[in-house]
Amino acid sequence: MNEHLKKLIRSHYHDLSGYVSAGMETAKGDEKIFLNANENPYALPGLGSMNRYPEPQPAELLEAYAKTYGVQTDQILATRGADESIKLLTRVFCEPHEDSVLIHPPTFGIYKVDAQSLPVEVLEAPLVEESGAFSLNTEEMIETAKNKKAKMVYICSPNNPTGSSFAHEDILRICTELEGMSAIILDEAYVEFSEKDSLTPKLAEHPNLIILRTLSKAYSLAGARMGVTLCADEKFISFMKEKVSDIYPLPLPSVMAALRALSPESKDDFQNNIQTILSERERMKEEFRTSRLIRKTYLSDANFLLVKMSDNKMDKNIASDFIDFCRLQDLILRDLSGKPDTQGCIRITIGSPKQNDYLIKVMKRFEDKMAEAAA
Template sequence: MSVLDLARAEIRALSPYSSARMEAQGGTVLLNANESSRPPNIPGGDGLNRYPDPQPRALVDALAELYDSGPDRILVTRGSDEAIDLLVRAFCRAGEDAVLISPPTFGMYAVCARIQNAAVIESPLEPSGALRADTLLAAVTPSTKLVFVCTPNNPTGNLIGHDVLAHLARELSGRAVLVVDEAYAEFSGAPSATSLIDAHDNVAVLRTLSKAWSLAGARVGALVARPEVIGLLRRIIPPYPLPSPCVDAALGALSYEGRRVQRHHLQEILGERARMFAALPGLPGVRDVLPSHANFLTVRFDDPAGTYRRLIAAGIVVRDVTKYPGLEDALRITVGTGNENDRVLAVLRAGAGA
């Protein structure tokens, strides 16, 4: 059985839109896309009068090298969010199929499913944040087409073991696609689930340049999967997903100098994460700090609402995650610069009496 047998029949049969840029192979006088023949008179406007490549080859090659994969296994998307949406639309029939998630976890899995009118099945994490494979597999139904696993998990920061992911991939073969979200992988040092793709055609891995690569504003992500899955999603992705300036920004970040700077920033974040993890437990009102393999710390407070208000009053915005199951007393704090983290610690050190 091929993983494509799990996809919607109408998507498998769909003839993709053939964009003007895809038809421009070898052309030098481009008169097929109804573009302006002159660039706009703005700084950096050269080339913006032309539509970008649908899947820029230089960026695809750079991401394939970064993620230890082949170019035919890479789909460049607008952040991870677009890849999530494409997967749901390709594999889930409205009103019939379902996705499986393990809350507390990233909210876009459920949002994209509900937009598609796919059911959302929940198999919650253990109170410790651990994912029990047998519990998750017991929740799989015949209508389940996608199983989302986030590692390190947002918002708890915990890792899902590589052996657990391999077990899930085996057990879900022929039943559902295992979608492993590795948005925070660079902060963990853990092996990537991309290594499972050779043996399991039902594994798809989400990656992004938004976090460790400092490109959240450029919206550059990637899906790593078997070529047949990439080909399926290319049938439904918009013709020109990435603006040219965003492609240029990504290539700059992935250059030799960009990688040198990224390594420095990554080490800075890891050092600050360790410092914050050590400092926070001793502060007034802090109940617990969850161990994290990501670029944030989720902190339990005696009075999360009051703490949130005090931080806001000091100009510090953190994420209120009290709506997530099992995190009703928690705030998620992104690891910032040393100065930013010092400001957070100072407000918390002042306590409820501030």
């Protein structure tokens, strides 16, 4: 394993022998008789081979991921969504009560929650906002990580909840500056919606770079819980498989759904859906620009928009009232207005054209209600 990552791993992991599961011997399509894993020999009608434990890291799935993401199969750890990758990596790198992770608020809340549950310290280098666009505070991130010896640095691009994607040169500079000191966890959950490409082609140049991808967003598979951890160092990936990953992490129905989503037959649907979401995002941005309810719509490179809501006549931000109003009309939005780094903001996922039309209708109803109250 490369020294940059090896020295970041908690020392006791190096001595663990790992667990060799019966599933390691499971070869797909094999004619052998398996009496090694205490499985039930009787499959229930219509449920295929669900009586058998699944392959821990199915070869066919890894090949489909490798083709999709442009990496080698041994550079992929398949996980139950990017969420599981975050949990596993935190556990591998961070010594409870000793280490720290660095985040750039506002960002995906799970990074902080996972770190705090270990617990390890969470350092912050907030994003910088200018004219509705957020960017990384690269210098502050590097300085804070160096000063506090952050074990992990999370970069989320495109970022949830702001929607902003960050300059590749900033991200790669952080990788270079922190080589040997921090693992850089680049979360590209929304990159398929972005104008910027994934940074996977740069993995080989940055030994401390780990990239997370998911099938939950662009591939419409949030319910299947499928994602990956990508790293150029195949020894790090095999370490994760042998000593860190669950024994049977991937349920068979989810693997089958993923193979379908990544297959050439799904390609047209996949691309059309993304195109529709992107053009709907632009339509909604224009709607929001002229709405009296919304003060500002932030630039987004993802499948959602972060908006800052207006104030009412009493100078009170209307975000929470609007969220409650929507809920009464069966429309659920994400209220971020009470959080210090997204005050007065809500996050709106781009839905289907029909769903978005409904949102516009509800916004107009709320505008009318506010106008009535003011009269």
